[in-house]
Amino acid sequence: MALTNEIVKNRLTEQFGDQLTGWEEPYGMLTCTMPAGINLKVLQFLFDDEQLRFRFLTDLTGVHYPGRPGEELCVVYHVHNMVDGVRMRLKAYVPLEKPDVFSATQLYSAANWMERETYDFFGVNFVGHPDLRRILNVDEMEHFPMRKEFPMEDPTRTDKDDEMFGRGGIV
Amino acid sequence: MSEHNQHIQLSDESVAKQTTTLNLGPTHPATHGVFENILEIDGEKVLSAKQTVGYIHRAFEKIAERRPYYQITPLTDRLNYCSAPINNMGWHMTIEKLLGLKLPKRVEYMRVLIMELSRISDHLICNSVVAVDTGALTGFTYVFQWRELIYEIYEEICGSRLTTNMGRVGGFERNFSDVAWQKINKFIEGFPKVMKEFEDLFTRNRIFMDRCIGAGPINAERALNYGFTGPNLRAAGVDYDLRVAEPYSSYEDFDFKIPTGTIGDVYDRYLVRNVEIWESLSIVKQAVQKIAEIEKADPAQKNIFYAPESDKYHFPPKEDVYTKMEALIYHFKMVMGEIAVPPGEIYHAVEGANGEVGYYLISDGGRTPYRLHFRRPCFIYYQAFPEMIKGGLLSDAIIALSSLNVIAGELDA
Numbered sequence: 001m002a003l004t005n006e007i008v009k010n011r012l013t014e015q016f017g018d019q020l021t022g023w024e025e026p027y028g029m030l031t032c033t034m035p036a037g038i039n040l041k042v043l044q045f046l047f048d049d050e051q052l053r054f055r056f057l058t059d060l061t062g063v064h065y066p067g068r069p070g071e072e073l074c075v076v077y078h079v080h081n082m083v084d085g086v087r088m089r090l091k092a093y094v095p096l097e098k099p100d101v102f103s104a105t106q107l108y109s110a111a112n113w114m115e116r117e118t119y120d121f122f123g124v125n126f127v128g129h130p131d132l133r134r135i136l137n138v139d140e141m142e143h144f145p146m147r148k149e150f151p152m153e154d155p156t157r158t159d160k161d162d163e164m165f166g167r168g169g170i171v
Numbered sequence: 172m173s174e175h176n177q178h179i180q181l182s183d184e185s186v187a188k189q190t191t192t193l194n195l196g197p198t199h200p201a202t203h204g205v206f207e208n209i210l211e212i213d214g215e216k217v218l219s220a221k222q223t224v225g226y227i228h229r230a231f232e233k234i235a236e237r238r239p240y241y242q243i244t245p246l247t248d249r250l251n252y253c254s255a256p257i258n259n260m261g262w263h264m265t266i267e268k269l270l271g272l273k274l275p276k277r278v279e280y281m282r283v284l285i286m287e288l289s290r291i292s293d294h295l296i297c298n299s300v301v302a303v304d305t306g307a308l309t310g311f312t313y314v315f316q317w318r319e320l321i322y323e324i325y326e327e328i329c330g331s332r333l334t335t336n337m338g339r340v341g342g343f344e345r346n347f348s349d350v351a352w353q354k355i356n357k358f359i360e361g362f363p364k365v366m367k368e369f370e371d372l373f374t375r376n377r378i379f380m381d382r383c384i385g386a387g388p389i390n391a392e393r394a395l396n397y398g399f400t401g402p403n404l405r406a407a408g409v410d411y412d413l414r415v416a417e418p419y420s421s422y423e424d425f426d427f428k429i430p431t432g433t434i435g436d437v438y439d440r441y442l443v444r445n446v447e448i449w450e451s452l453s454i455v456k457q458a459v460q461k462i463a464e465i466e467k468a469d470p471a472q473k474n475i476f477y478a479p480e481s482d483k484y485h486f487p488p489k490e491d492v493y494t495k496m497e498a499l500i501y502h503f504k505m506v507m508g509e510i511a512v513p514p515g516e517i518y519h520a521v522e523g524a525n526g527e528v529g530y531y532l533i534s535d536g537g538r539t540p541y542r543l544h545f546r547r548p549c550f551i552y553y554q555a556f557p558e559m560i561k562g563g564l565l566s567d568a569i570i571a572l573s574s575l576n577v578i579a580g581e582l583d584a
Contacts, residue, residue: 026516057398059529061544078518085416110398113554136225136583152237
């Protein structure tokens with residue numbers, strides 16, 4: 001029987017109960033939120049389970065939501081079961097003061113650089129990463145540029161009304 | 172007179188050790204792009220490689236957060252600049268999916284046609300550069316004339332060659348001209364002979380085979396774990412192709428084969444790309460035929476080059492902008508990024524020339540994306556490079572790099 005989002009959701013709920021929240025299916029992709037403390041357990045379960053077999057890490061990235069105190073940073077995983085052709089998105093929210101999630105490098109070699117990139121741009125600390133350094137930016141950089149507090153242009157400019165061009169000011 | 176102290180001083184540690192440290196790159200003629208590898212070599216044998224990336228990082232994801240959707244298309248050009256139209260179309264399809272737009276068949280076939288032409292040009296560069304790195308320049312200069320013809324086709328369609336900014340949300344900016352069709356037909360007629368000759372030159376060439384077979388191999392399990400996609404994954408023996416696995420833009424209407432290799436070495440990657448060129452050519456032919464059939468059945472279809480319901484997202488013709496009120500309003504609203512895009516979260520991927528090019532877009536309903544992330548296949552599979560060349564010869568490392576087809580623009584975003 002073909003694997004469906006319904007089955008994946010039931011298998012995960014069976015295993016992790018109500019620790020997984022925020023179930024939705026935007027544009028057909030099953031999405032859920034997991035606590036940052038068990039992110040690796042969930043990924044490992046998805047990898048090992050004979051029925052689920054999510055063994056391909058498609059993408060790993062971060063999102064910054066300055067308006068959500070206590071869960072400002074979001075780490076987004078896209079995993080893929082290539083045999084059944086099912087994709088899934090997993091999110092882990094972490095606070096800005098302690099942005100710790102467990103590294104998935106032991107599970108997927110591909111996670112190495114993707115986690116370095118997420119660290120580089122958002123400052124997410126991947127616990128257990130073998131070599132967590134900046135990757136695309138210079139090593140001396142002191143801030144995390146993809147966070148929303150860094151505007152694209154000089155905020156002191158007065159000759160240009162930002163509201164008319166793209167996203168005005170700080171989100 | 173001051174004593175000069177500009178000569179290179181080797182540290183004691185460096186003198187004492189038996190191996191040599193070699194800086195391959197960042198600007199080395201054999202790396203075809205800005206890649207830095209610090210190799211530790213023992214004679215000719217590579218012991219380890221340390222990679223540095225990010226030399227041409229341009230912060231596209233940050234820039235995209237301040238740009239209206241149509242202004243992001245030129246950013247996607249500059250990811251994999253050897254096959255820019257595929258990236259353009261992938262981006263348009265992402266927004267179309269977000270908006271729920273359905274395109275007419277003719278437009279989808281036109282997109283397929285263009286995407287397959289760019290796949291051919293990308294694979295041609297990759298394979299001929301592998302040949303150059305083994306010491307044979309002839310094939311490279313020979314096929315470049317045909318890559319040039321593909322670029323002329325782009326030029327007829329969108330006006331530019333390398334960074335194309337081709338197409339719009341909902342279709343194309345203008346219809347294919349007669350000259351474009353003539354050039355497409357010229358390509359379909361002339362290219363097979365050239366490709367045949369290119370294959371005759373290398374595929375069973377003793378020197379080429381000796382250089383390529385067994386160089387830079389990777390097995391299927393490691394390739395999957397490293398997030399390989401595209402021809403490099405298929406060369407390792409996994410028949411994963413998004414055009415078949417999750418068909419987009421009516422790929423399900425086309426008949427083509429997915430070639431696979433066995434051990435994922437340079438020769439396998441070369442062969443897989445060659446077969447893909449033939450398959451792409453067959454898809455181009457099918458697309459031309461299908462478009463002709465549509466036009467034959469209904470001549471009015473000849474003028475359809477964008478989805479009729481997409482007029483809110485599609486720039487009106489220039490002459491209308493100057494003469495008609497509505498057209499002027501739409502034009503203004505589009506330029507100012509006032510187009511309503513629903514809030515949503517979407518991941519859309521297309522089969523790029525060297526793997527799965529993905530767009531992860533979070534829209535909050537504003538005029539720019541809240542967050543846009545590009546899944547760049549090169550960035551993900553390039554990490555496997557040290558593992559692939561470990562224990563091999565230095566010259567194998569060079570051809571392994573070119574056969575992986577790592578494009579610096581895509582690597583560093």
